[in-house]
Each structure stands twice: as C-alpha cells, then as structure tokens.
Amino acid sequence: MVAELFFLPRERFQFLLSCISNQGYQCIGPQLRDGAVLYDTFTSIDALPIGIRDTQKPGEYRVQQNGDQRFFAWANGPQALKPLFFAPEESMWRAHRSDNGFVVEGLLPEAKSIAVIGVRACDLAALKIQDRIFLQGDYIDPYYARRRESLLIVGVNCTHSASTCFCVSAGDGPKCNSGFDIALTELGDGFVVQIGSDVGAIILAELNLCHATSEQIAAANLAVEHAATSQTRSLPSGDLRQALFANLNHERWENVAERCLSCGNCTQVCPTCFCHAEVEIPALDGNSSIHTRQWDSCFSEGHGYIHGMQTRPEIIHRYRQWLTHKLGSWHDQFGTSGCVGCGRCMTWCPVGIDMVEEVNAICGGDLFWQSGEGAL
DSSP: OOOOOOEEEEGHHHHHHHHHHHTTTTEEEEEEEEEEEEEEEEESSSSTTTTTEEEETTEEEEEEEEEOOSSSSSOOOSOHHHHSSSSEEEEEEEEEETEEEEEEEEEEOOOOOEEHHHHHHHHHHHHHHHHHHHHHOOOOOOOOOOHHHHEEEEEOOOOOOTTTTHHHHHHHOSSSOOOOSSEEEEOSSSSEEEEOOOOHHHHHHHHTEEOOHHHHHHHHHHHHHHHHOOOOOOOOOOOOOOOOOOTTHHHHHHHHHHHHHOHHHHHEEEEEOOEEEEEEETTTTTEEEEEEEEOOOOGGGGGGGTEEEESSSHHHHHHHHHHHHHIIIHHHSSSSSSSSSOOOOHHHHHTTTOOOHHHHHHHSSOOOOOOOOOOO
C-alpha cells in the first residue's frame, strides 16, 4: 500500500507546532546550544537551528550558517533520544527510618506527554532497541516506561549525511520507515509529509494540507537518496558476530588501545548503550538514603570490577568488550545489532578513533568501506 503524502509549506510549520501543543504535548526539538545541535523544549520555530549545517569527522564537529531557511539541514548532534527516557541520573527510591525500622518509598518520574520534533531514522532505530532492553521480557523498567508513555514523534528523513554517518550499511536510514507519528522530508519551500499513526492523522487533519505533487515527491526521494549515496563509510557485510569473536587476539585491538583514552565518550553519546551503576546516597544525619541510577560505561575501571577482581584491567579489554558486545553478542541478547550507524562514537571521540575502520581491519574479508582520506 502506497502511503498518502501531503505538502506542508514552510510558513505553516509554526501552525503544526500549535496543533501538536493543542493535543496536550510539550514540544522538544533541535536547537543550537554551545556550538552543537541539542534537544530542548521550545514553542517557536525561531528556536530551531535555521540554516545550520554541520561538518563531522572522527574527533571533529563544527556547525556553520549556510544562509538558507532550512530547519533540518544538519546530520545529527551529540544528543540522541536516550537521555529523554533513560535518564543520565535519577533517584529510584528513598529509604527512611521509622519507629518500626525502615520505610522504602518508590520515586517514579512524573508522566508527561511530549512530542519530539526532528527525530532521525538512526535514532528511531535506537529507540526501538532501547524499548527491547527496558520494556520487553520478564522485567519491565518502570522508570523508562513512565517517561516513554504518551510520546509523539515527528521524524525527519535525512537529506544530508555527515562523513561519519554509516546508517545505510547498518540498515537503519537515512529514511524513516517506522516508529513515527509524522515523518517529514524537507525541501526548499516546505515539507513532504507522511502520516505514521492515528494520532499523527488527527494532528494533520487540523492543518488541512494538500496532497504533495509528483514533482515534490520526486524531489523528496532524490534528496533522501543523495543522503544515502553520499555516505562513504560502511560496516563489512556478513556475520560480524562470528568474525569478531574469531579475531579476539587480532593485533588491531592492541593498536586501538594505544590510542583510546578509555574516557567513555563513545558510550555516552551512543543512542543504544544502556550500562548503568546503582549508588546509595545517604543523608548526613543517617536517617535516610536515596538509591540512584547513573549512566556507566564499559570503559570505566569500576564497570569490570567483580568480587574483588578487575575483569577488564586494561584498555584493550574494555574496547574489545564494547565493540564485540555492540556488534556481536548484542544479537544474542536482543536479536539485533546494537549499532544504528549514527557515527556519534567517531565524531565525539577526543582522539578520533574510527569504529568502522577498526571493524573492517579486525574482521577483514568482504570490505567495502571507502573514505575520502583513503581506503583501508
């Protein structure tokens, strides 16, 4: 079945935001903050990164004004959807003294109806993975579930890829195929719009949009295709799980460990990493304590500390754990890869380690990655 496509003129985008707000949603969207595109609450299109284009390389991120009026001409920023639902730090319960001992009080977050504007295909794929981690199986995470309730997603198909993007080879972009309520493809004078849910249809009905013309649809498809064909990085084809575990002693692990700082930047910006630590914070008077959950990383020294021993004492062990889990054993846990090809781990690595280069070097065989800086 061919989806109906509509056209939203650029000057009516503010009305779209008003229609979303009228349904009771708080709008969260991309904004330029401290030299990067980040998500924050907003009510006016003036807050969007109008005319901003990003340049990304391993260890490098720059934004510049290109002079046009596009809202979504950038590839991605350091912040994915993860912090909105899997909080970087949160209080889970509080224990306090009573006459009969201790009383434990749960601390669930407040439920809010939020609409996230400008979500990319890679982050939709990451959200689907996070849902598997926190919402499926025998143990449902009530904190994630509470934040995940009443979510509206306005996706945006990418028309520009950064040099670090490789979502095509990961199978997760640059087009939004599912998981959205409304999807947009930005053109010079407006947006080709696709409905993805009943809620999205209700909101768009208020806009009373005309159907997109064949010329507008063709232009939108061409723009998304350009984003796909301009990607210069690709993961190797085939079974990466088998290839990685067959090369646990490859010399490249030592090579990358000599450069890696074990800082954890890659896991912090990764839209799917879910490692966390749980910490007790006692009150000074000794009468109460708060149990908190904080993001952790397999690159931290404490993450591998178990029963008086360090299971991953060296950086080589930590990097190998991260990469083999992300692309290998993640399949055993969740039936999918833990990588969506967003490229953030490369861009925000302070020493510019290129994960795609490392995978190709370690796995060998069917390599089809090419870079403007030279092929492997």
